[in-house]
Amino acid sequence: MTVQDATVTELPTLLPESEPFRMLGQSTPDSALWPRLYTALVRGRRYNTQATALTRQGRLAVYPSSTGQEACQVAAALALGPRDWLFPSYRDTLAAVTRGLPPAAALGLLRGDWHTGYDPHAHRIAPLCTPLATQLPHAVGLAHAARLRGDDVAVLGLVGDGGTSEGDFHEALNFAAVWRAPVVFLVQNNGWAISVPLAKQTAAPSIAHKAIGYGMPGRLVDGNDAPAVHHVLTEALDRARAGGGPTLVEALTYRVDAHTNADDATRYRDDAEVAAWRARDPLPRLERELRRHGLLTDDAAEAARADAEELAAGLRAALGSDPPLAPADLFAHVYATPTPQLREQAAGFGGGAGGAP
């Protein structure tokens, strides 16, 4: 069989669905998983509103909200097993929190007391990545390393629609496919890269179609349908763990808020577009479906709200005061053993209370 034959044969299995994969209103609910997703969504929405409020109060330097994208965030976190790794971007703190990272640790970067507020190995969550798509090659390399060691690990890399224009996105997907690395790429296509709409990023029929060029399957999923996102990611992660190689998943969602609190979205998009997406909000959609199937009582909904309020109160308590700062730590951890030049600078640095260099 020639290479061309193989491509033609495999093409149908690599092509994404023409309509986004959906489960809400179409599938029998999983009575254990769907309520769990609901609770996580309620927490996630409250997390976003609380972090946004804390930013207005000056408690965070900046907050890139994932309001409207919570289904992707919580489904991504809950699809991962404890041994798996998550590679988030700066907009994905909710995924990290849903995976179990304390919110104040997840927000360390945005609070500004240190670049990474947690030990990535302890949580199997890579540092929040600011340069677009540059964490995806790391995800591939880590997945490849785990496979070389024979470890049962799968890796999930998160990126936005704008990030798919970057060279590192291309290189990561290409390496992943060539190495059959156990990695899944989730593109949260939220429609906007700050002020630039998707049509100015790509002329591809969909981002998921790009998978074909790498020889990996592409999946298109309704990103505001939490069970659907969870299902597609779980399938892809299982496939990766079984040695089937990487998958590119595009989730169609929407960035309801501006890029960050510092952005003014009214300069580049219509309120009508935002309103249309608010009508497709992932939280009420799942809630309606659960109630329709008798899987959500008022008491359970109230318990979810109380749980979310507890999270918000914890966040306010954790971020309500100024963080302890250790200026002398600026010199620590640049090298395992500081160079003589760094030791000299540290010794001459008078500003430091706190840890020794």
Next chain:
Amino acid sequence: MTVPMAQALNRALRDALAEDPDVHLLGEDIGALGGVFRVTDGLAAEFGENRCTDTPLAEAGILGTAAGMAMYGLRPVVEMQFDAFAYPAFEQLVSHVARMRNRTRGAVPMPLTVRVPYGGGIGGVEHHSDSSETYYMATPGLHVVTPATVADAYGLLRQAIASDDPVVFLEPKRLYWTKGELDGRVAPFGRAAVRRTGADATLLTYGPALPVCLAAADAAREQGWDLGVVDLRTLVPFDDETVCAEVSRTGRAVVVHEAAGFAGPGAEIAARVTERCFHHLRAPVLRVTGFDIPYPPPLLEHHHLPDADRILAAVARLQWDLV
């Protein structure tokens, strides 16, 4: 044992692969071909393709995936095929590899070596002869190392691979085929080597310019100057101690390198020497460097590369009338 530098590097890689199962080589054409300079010759056959891997042709991808492997505890050694081909990987190096330890408060070290054949003098066409050390030196979190002898090629590369921090390991292309004694000893970082002691002035140099400086020192004897030559070996960390001891003894110094002079390594070195040894200096620290031009085409490169004549002309300007 006398071997060419390329073979000493090959031996260092082989010994590291044999001693530590976490060492993995990644690069373009490093497998069956053994690398365009044959530095990885035979390693894929001996250790398998999972230990010596031909990657897709994409430098950012190579370094980015190597960073991910390092996060998992492996010890990747990346080969960039040529100096100027390493630039696509620059963002991965600067934004991630160099700062990963710091941004995670030590939780995620990057025990990663980036081997870069660098410099000119081999008749390479455009984009094959850059001296890119200045960029790497200006990036906190990296070690920048360059051997000038066969023994150091082995010893410094072993130390680089053993390092728990990222090392940019610059291999002088035009010395790949130069033979020398291989002693199999690991060479520590941060220690310059006094290759020749001299009473009158000190040449401070590294990598491909070392043989040029030694030749210049020989020629200087005929003109009555006794020149010392210091081989810096590691640009980061920098051995202020040895440099200042030598320069303080002679009171005169010339920095010699191929990289462009403006804001180049020599600027840093001259400033450090001036800050530390001002009262021992009898003349300003001078520089003999590549010109501030894009690297020339191969038929013109000899004009650009520091040679003995330019070095001696600089030595002649070291205010000998002032005693």
